[in-house]
Amino acid sequence: MRTKDKNKMTAIRQATLRLAREQGIQNLSMAKIAKQAHVSPATLYIYYPDQKAMFSQIYLEVKDIIDGDLYHEVDRQAPVRVQFEALMLNYAHTTLSHPDETNFMQAVQQNPSLVSEAAFQKGQQRGAYLEALYQRGVAEQLLQALPLPIVVAHTFQPLAYLVQTATQTQTALPDKWLKQSIQMSWNALRV
Amino acid sequence: MRTKDKNKMTAIRQATLRLAREQGIQNLSMAKIAKQAHVSPATLYIYYPDQKAMFSQIYLEVKDIIDGDLYHEVDRQAPVRVQFEALMLNYAHTTLSHPDETNFMQAVQQNPSLVSEAAFQKGQQRGAYLEALYQRGVAEQLLQALPLPIVVAHTFQPLAYLVQTATQTQTALPDKWLKQSIQMSWNALRV
Numbered sequence: 528m529r530t531k532d533k534n535k536m537t538a539i540r541q542a543t544l545r546l547a548r549e550q551g552i553q554n555l556s557m558a559k560i561a562k563q564a565h566v567s568p569a570t571l572y573i574y575y576p577d578q579k580a581m582f583s584q585i586y587l588e589v590k591d592i593i594d595g596d597l598y599h600e601v602d603r604q605a606p607v608r609v610q611f612e613a614l615m616l617n618y619a620h621t622t623l624s625h626p627d628e629t630n631f632m633q634a635v636q637q638n639p640s641l642v643s644e645a646a647f648q649k650g651q652q653r654g655a656y657l658e659a660l661y662q663r664g665v666a667e668q669l670l671q672a673l674p675l676p677i678v679v680a681h682t683f684q685p686l687a688y689l690v691q692t693a694t695q696t697q698t699a700l701p702d703k704w705l706k707q708s709i710q711m712s713w714n715a716l717r718v
Numbered sequence: 719m720r721t722k723d724k725n726k727m728t729a730i731r732q733a734t735l736r737l738a739r740e741q742g743i744q745n746l747s748m749a750k751i752a753k754q755a756h757v758s759p760a761t762l763y764i765y766y767p768d769q770k771a772m773f774s775q776i777y778l779e780v781k782d783i784i785d786g787d788l789y790h791e792v793d794r795q796a797p798v799r800v801q802f803e804a805l806m807l808n809y810a811h812t813t814l815s816h817p818d819e820t821n822f823m824q825a826v827q828q829n830p831s832l833v834s835e836a837a838f839q840k841g842q843q844r845g846a847y848l849e850a851l852y853q854r855g856v857a858e859q860l861l862q863a864l865p866l867p868i869v870v871a872h873t874f875q876p877l878a879y880l881v882q883t884a885t886q887t888q889t890a891l892p893d894k895w896l897k898q899s900i901q902m903s904w905n906a907l908r909v
Binding site: 549637638674677679680684685686688692704707708712714715717 | 864868872876879886895905906
């Protein structure tokens, strides 16, 4: 793909992420996105056959950013608790530095029908290692065996709330708070 | 106030809550709300001078519904843990049965500038008893002394996520899950 095309696709993605934050993902249209990205609607349709295809592609790109950082400098041979703490801290830092991407990712996860089933499944698969880590914790009798939505509710959700509040009020989120919250998630899950 | 007026105000509130869920609170306008409520824009302005005044009033009505149920059958002399569990379970049940009201309340809490400062402060005051209960738990050396956003992140947020997921996917949320999640919140907070 030529550089020019890549630039256009980046502009389209940025426009989509920005509008999704400002207006809510359910209120976007191809016309609005084209206008914000300074391309013609016809150009938009060169890259994407429809809005669902576009959202699917952007969702996977955004998941690459967030999930790609998740395992940064995490030793996959380390004890479960060490890996858990490192992963959670990476998640907090990445979402803090990518608020629009995080907002888009969460909006899709709340409304999976916005993207193709294939894209959603592919996005979910990337969480497989994290789920395996949790199951290892259960097998080692460190963590309770719980339904996955409850695990998510007590791990990613508290961090996501702290990040979102800090982003919206434009206040700093001290690393001490993040580490405290991660300890509390561990205490919630542990046997 | 005459019954007819009350009916109109109820219709306006229902229209606002519904549109806020469907389109996002930041995308509402007085014109849209009047149309959805089947009243003329002029009628809307008889009751409310502007959108902020209307949102402020609706916010306090919605807080009355959610917070009013919070203390239902809670013995304020009971041990901290018993009260905590009862309050959290009431919160889960009320938000499950009032998804539109809960969505509106959370949207305002994420964007306090949507309502008047007086209304927001009044809404916050109603959480004072809950905060006092938490402080009692700290004083009794049962709970950790933590910044309030972290407390909220590990108590209301996990429940809110489970309720939201169940509402959006239209699946049942077993009481067993709710009770499990509430135990986990206690474990996260406790010393």
